Amino acid sequence: MIDLGKKRALIIDDSPAMCSSLRTTLSNFGITRCEMSNSANEAVFRIRQRDFDLIVCDYCLGDGSDGQQILEQLRKSALIAPTVAFLMVTAERGYEKVVSCAELAPDDYLLKPFTAETMRIRVERVFEKKDVFAPIYELIGGGKAEEAITECDRILDLKNKFAIDLIRLKGELLITLGRHEDARLLYEQIIAARAIPWARIGLAKTLSMAGRSTEAIETLELAIADTPQYLGAYDLLAQTHEQQGNAELAQNILEKAVDISPNTLSRQTMIGEMAYRNGDLETAQKAFGLVVNKGKYSFSRSHNDYVNLSRALLDDNKYEEALNVIGDAKKSFENTPELELASSVMESLIYQGTARHAESQKALAKALEVRKEHGLRLSDAVSIDLAKSCFLNDEEDEARALVKDVVSNFYDDEKIQKMVRQMLDKVGRGNESQDLIEKSVTEVIKLNNEGVLRAKNGDLAGAIDLLVAASKRMPENVQVALNAAHALIVDSDRNGWNEGNMFLARSFINGHAAKHANLDKFKKVSALFKDVSLKFGVKVA
Structure with missing residues (x-):
């Protein structure tokens, strides 16, 4: 009771x-x-x-x-x-x-x-x-996913009336741990008895993780056909199609989901970003406009919503509207360095579009000053905007350095590279895009491989110096960060507990947990961190 x-x-x-x-x-x-x-x-x-x-x-x-x-x-x-x-x-x-x-x-x-x-x-x-x-x-x-699965099984053995919910949670945990084959078998057993929408989506995730994208798409299409209001299927189907290069089809799928449920702000942001990448400025403006208007009363509203809308208006040559949106952002939010930098970048681009070159240069100078003074980590979109402003204001060395940083941080993200190419086209440097991107990708792969090779050859100190420096320069690059963390942990394992190194390793791991917790490499490095901590009697929170 x-x-x-x-x-x-x-x-x-x-x-x-x-x-x-x-x-x-x-x-x-x-x-x-x-x-x-x-x-x-x-x-x-x-x-x-x-x-x-x-x-x-x-x-x-x-x-x-x-x-x-x-x-x-x-x-x-x-x-x-x-x-x-x-x-x-x-x-x-x-x-x-x-x-x-x-x-x-x-x-x-x-x-x-x-x-x-x-x-x-x-x-x-x-x-x-x-x-x-x-x-x-x-x-x-407590980070004990394997034990949580065991507990699911224990309760299921008791023939609990919440069995279907327990199975659903177990499947999600298996996917989190990268055990996609076990999860696939579980979902297939459920579907064989009853084609539940969440089980089909789970099955599609496991198929996608196994590189079986065509089967994943077919599974999601069946789920949508049978249960058109189950919107999670649209999101995953759109994501899968965009990964395969079908960006317009992906957008159409998300638009269908938005037609059914227009008030989910996270999905409106997704469709706004996708439409912007696809050059569909009308849809991007509509989506970002809704996020701004509905988000006015949200406790988690962000100035980035205003920047997104302003960017879409700017690219549509609606300069006055774009400037007004940035003005609204500055009135609506506390003047943080992040807002000051993002708004200054957008103002620089807007002034450049209206041939107010002196004002554009002044706004750009302010953005660069704020960035240097506060050492800000920029989002990919703001970094690309800043690079664009630098190119337009003849700050070419700064612009190329920014492009290199963005590509280095997201060297395996085709969406980011597409945005960089589009930006370079807009500033009349499309002929340089392939060279700039390829060189940046090649450099980061070479640097990463060199660090890994040093570690394999026993030069842990050299690997740590190289990979830690690289990770600090490219904070969004998950592969470099995890390799740096791995080298730091191995050093403590072999040479005795090093509080400073393990603290740094933890920071690299935690810095990528939100986005990359499902990566196999992330799980292995995290597990090694826990094992080594346990070996030396150090409690892991």
Whole structure:
């Protein structure tokens, strides 16, 4: 029996009367520790202050935000643990809104009007499931994915009623560990019994990981045909097609997903970026414009959304609009060095487009000054914009150095290289693009290989010097960072614990965890770090 009296709840609704009504309903079945928020920002403030066991959130909020955005950003920012129950409440029975809620997978959602008894049953069921999954979540949180899989199997052996959810989580863990063959067999067993959409998507991921892209595409197309509202299939299908060079087809697929559920801001950003790469400025402006407008009320809004929109307007020769967007960004956000640099770069490019050359050079000088003063790590898009401004303002050495840095950091990313080529075409240097890119790629591969060779030949000190210096120069290059971390760890393993080296190794690993945790090499280096730490009795958080 679930003891609801120990649970702390947060109700989010723009109507104070509805908040009070829901609080009364919750208190009637034991949840008396209950706080209320009438806006998304107030809710997030409370969530940052203390832990809640249950969040009951209305879909439609009067401040311009909605429950979907709150859930998306809470999970994206890891502000709520997997053990927190999130219930969505909505009076909207329309297809689009309900699909949007379902896509973000709240633990449950209630359609108004509902009875107190209905809510009690739903809440108890959600907490019953959370209790079953609690030991698994704890293992995952401690970085013990293998043990978490074992725990999934243990609970499955008990014939638990949440078996299908346990199998789903087990499949995700297998993929995280790179055990795609085991995951494939698991998903195929599920599909043989019932063609569940998430199982088909999981199967497609395993096929893609095994290099079987054609089969992955066929699997995703079947999933979409059978369940057209399951939007995760569109995202993976679009990603797979773009990787194969079918960029326009990939965009069309994402557009279909956006037509079904237009309020997921992360997908709008994806389609905006893809449309921009494809030269479809109208779609890019529409997508980025929606992100800016809807994101005004989001606690995780970013000045980068404004920069994206300004860039798309600039390329469409809408100079005044582009400048106004940057002006709005400067009014809407605290003046951080990152914002000052990005806005100065965009202003430089806009002024250049309107033949205000002196102002363009002044804005560029400001951007370069901020970059040097604060030692900022630039995003790939801002780096390319800065290189473009340098070329247009006859700062050619600076421009080439920036291009080299971008390509070196993302030497195996065709999307970034495509953006670099497009930029060079726009500044009239398309004939140099292949040479610039090839030289940069060749240099980083040569440098990386030399560091690895030194390590293999026993010159760990030389390998560390080379790879650490290279990783600091190319902080986004995951291969160089992992090779540097590997050399640092091996040195401690062979020559005794070196606190400084292991701290640096940890920083290289953590710096790429968000984007590259699924890489086989990342997993091997991370495992080696833990093993060596354990060998010397050092606890790994």
